[in-house]
Amino acid sequence: MGLHRLLGFTAAVPAPSALTAFYGELGLGGSPTTGFTGSDGGASVLVDEGDFRRLIRVEFGCQGPEDIDAAAARLTDGGAAPVVGDGELRVVDPASRVELVVRVADVAPTPAPASLVVPNAPGATVRADERAPAVFAGPRPPRRLGHLVIGTPALTETRDLLVQGLGLKLSDEIDGVIAFLRCSPDHHNVALVESPVPLLQHYSWECDDVDHVGHSASALLRPDPSRHTWGLGRHFAGSNFYWYLRDPAGSYLELYSDLDQILDDEAWELRGRTPFDFEHVANSWGPDLPLEFIVPPDLDQLQAAWAER
Numbered sequence: 001m002g003l004h005r006l007l008g009f010t011a012a013v014p015a016p017s018a019l020t021a022f023y024g025e026l027g028l029g030g031s032p033t034t035g036f037t038g039s040d041g042g043a044s045v046l047v048d049e050g051d052f053r054r055l056i057r058v059e060f061g062c063q064g065p066e067d068i069d070a071a072a073a074r075l076t077d078g079g080a081a082p083v084v085g086d087g088e089l090r091v092v093d094p095a096s097r098v099e100l101v102v103r104v105a106d107v108a109p110t111p112a113p114a115s116l117v118v119p120n121a122p123g124a125t126v127r128a129d130e131r132a133p134a135v136f137a138g139p140r141p142p143r144r145l146g147h148l149v150i151g152t153p154a155l156t157e158t159r160d161l162l163v164q165g166l167g168l169k170l171s172d173e174i175d176g177v178i179a180f181l182r183c184s185p186d187h188h189n190v191a192l193v194e195s196p197v198p199l200l201q202h203y204s205w206e207c208d209d210v211d212h213v214g215h216s217a218s219a220l221l222r223p224d225p226s227r228h229t230w231g232l233g234r235h236f237a238g239s240n241f242y243w244y245l246r247d248p249a250g251s252y253l254e255l256y257s258d259l260d261q262i263l264d265d266e267a268w269e270l271r272g273r274t275p276f277d278f279e280h281v282a283n284s285w286g287p288d289l290p291l292e293f294i295v296p297p298d299l300d301q302l303q304a305a306w307a308e309r
């Protein structure tokens with residue numbers, strides 16, 4: 001019982017048409033109002049027009065109406081003010097200013113299994129006398145939206161609202177720096193980072209494998225190399241390969257593959273969740289974390305915009 005999937009999020013940006021064109025290049029289907037999705041459907045990104053870029057809403061699916069009532073009771077006990085009506089729960093996180101929504105939803109669509117390709121390795125030739133299939137593959141739409149990262153001026157408060165109130169589970173954390181939360185088998189569906197302003201820090205689309213990540217990222221970089229932000233690398237938390245590009249509104253879009261899947265909460269706590277320390281906050285391997293990933297180039301604009309609200 002409880003939450004079982006991320007349904008998507010809504011972002012406001014000053015120029016939705018530029019973001020729509022970028023999503024078209026990536027191969028996403030949909031529209032700003034119906035939501036953009038990957039080739040497997042599932043969670044979507046809705047886009048509104050706004051004076052400055054910001055995250056408006058994040059939506060989660062739960063199994064039954066009793067989950068909504070239980071979350072409402074926990075939130076109220078914690079001092080929040082959830083609104084329940086029309087089969088939904090809505091609550092605004094005062095720190096990140098994001099509206100969080102929970103409603104009953106079907107299980108996520110079952111993806112077509114990716115074909116597993118075992119690579120050649122020293123002493124283990126599995127492919128002889130032919131090229132690797134990946135060299136013939138090309139850019140293609142990502143499978144699905146997997147997670148988003150919320151920048152919040154009060155990480156602990158936002159985390160407590162999501163975990164103790166809504167019922168997400170904590171997968172990994174460095175206290176006061178970053179928290180990875182899940183509401184599905186994905187290692188994280190939402191991560192939280194400390195930020196001077198509320199922020200959609202990044203959002204992330206799942207690919208079949210690292211070659212899919214590489215083909216699709218490369219196709220976006222050829223016409224505009226300045227989109228490149230950080231990658232290729234492999235994170236420690238979640239284990240996934242990553243490549244980050246800047247979207248036209250200024251948030252970062254991640255293409256990823258091979259994320260940890262948590263099917264048994266107890267097994268994860270016992271053997272999966274090894275210590276996650278500051279040494280690994282950026283990655284297991286890959287380029288150094290670029291400053292722009294932590295301090296966005298438009299931070300002054302965002303601070304001024306939030307000050308006016």
Ligand SMILES: [Fe+2]
Pocket residue numbers: 147149202203204254
């Ligand atoms: Fe990510």
